[in-house]
Amino acid sequence: MVDFSPDTFRKSIELGVELAKVKYLLFTHTHSDHFYLNDLKFRYPPFVKHNLQTLQIYGSEYAIKLVRKTFKGSARKCRIRSKALKLFEEHKIGRYKVIPVKAKHITNSPVETPLNYIIDVNGKTILLAFDTGLYDEGTWSFLRKFSFDLAIVEGTLCYDSWEYHMNFNDLKIFRRRVGAEEIIVTHFSHHSCPLHDKLEKILEAIGLKTAFDGLRVQI
Numbered sequence: 001m002v003d004f005s006p007d008t009f010r011k012s013i014e015l016g017v018e019l020a021k022v023k024y025l026l027f028t029h030t031h032s033d034h035f036y037l038n039d040l041k042f043r044y045p046p047f048v049k050h051n052l053q054t055l056q057i058y059g060s061e062y063a064i065k066l067v068r069k070t071f072k073g074s075a076r077k078c079r080i081r082s083k084a085l086k087l088f089e090e091h092k093i094g095r096y097k098v099i100p101v102k103a104k105h106i107t108n109s110p111v112e113t114p115l116n117y118i119i120d121v122n123g124k125t126i127l128l129a130f131d132t133g134l135y136d137e138g139t140w141s142f143l144r145k146f147s148f149d150l151a152i153v154e155g156t157l158c159y160d161s162w163e164y165h166m167n168f169n170d171l172k173i174f175r176r177r178v179g180a181e182e183i184i185v186t187h188f189s190h191h192s193c194p195l196h197d198k199l200e201k202i203l204e205a206i207g208l209k210t211a212f213d214g215l216r217v218q219i
Contacts, residue, residue, distance in 0.1 A: 001024065002117065003026070003027060004036055004037070006039075008036070014213075023056060024093050024096070025057045025058070026057075026098065026115075026117055027058070027059035027115075028059075028103065028114060028115050028117070030062065030066055035066075037066075037067065040071075041070075043079055044077045055078075055081070057082040057083075058082070060084060060115055062107075062111055064083065067080075085098070087101070087115075088142055095121060098119050099118040100115040100117055101142060102139050103115055103116045103131065104164060116129045124149045125148050129151060130152070130187045131156070131187065132154065133162070133170065134163075134166065134174065151178050151183045153178075153184070153185055155171055155188055158188065158192045165189075171185060171203070171206065171208060183208050184208070184209045184210070184215070185203055185209065186211035
């Protein structure tokens with residue numbers, strides 16, 4: 001799982017996703033719509049009927065410090081372990097190969113590095129690009145080493161413009177530079193994006209697919 005928002009638990013019930021089966025949780029950054037630890041504090045009896053398997057949490061040095069501070073004295077009880085990941089290095093996490101890359105995003109602290117992720121599983125390579133604006137050249141240069149089967153990218157702004165999120169024009173550039181076999185756009189702002197049906201037509205015209213809650217992808 002990548003990020004844990006305040007509505008993750010509710011959506012898991014709605015969509016029939018068993019959070020108890022999640023073994024690994026990657027955090028991109030610590031904004032509250034992506035980094036919500038309160039629900040994870042209840043991972044022990046009597047709040048759950050049985051002991052859960054260990055949840056291994058990964059992220060930047062800053063994010064993991066916040067995780068450890070939050071679960072100080074209770075990590076064992078909540079069956080949580082955490083580890084900071086080094087930027088642009090490959091990490092073996094279960095059956096996944098994970099490489100954090102530097103995103104372009106405003107963070108809660110000047111010492112926090114926002115992350116996006118390259119994930120390799122079963123010989124397929126995926127780029128998870130949220131939250132971010134168009135990358136700095138250092139990240140683009142690193143991404144050129146990879147051929148992506150799938151990219152899941154944010155499209156927060158649609159018609160608006162800000163360098164730390166993407167709009168329609170940014171997505172055209174992203175599509176050209178990443179060159180993934182399939183690109184799915186997610187993370188839409190209600191302030192600047194049209195409703196789903198119109199959004200789907202706009203993105204389809206530039207060769208992109210539109211995400212929705214419950215979307216399943218076969219790669």
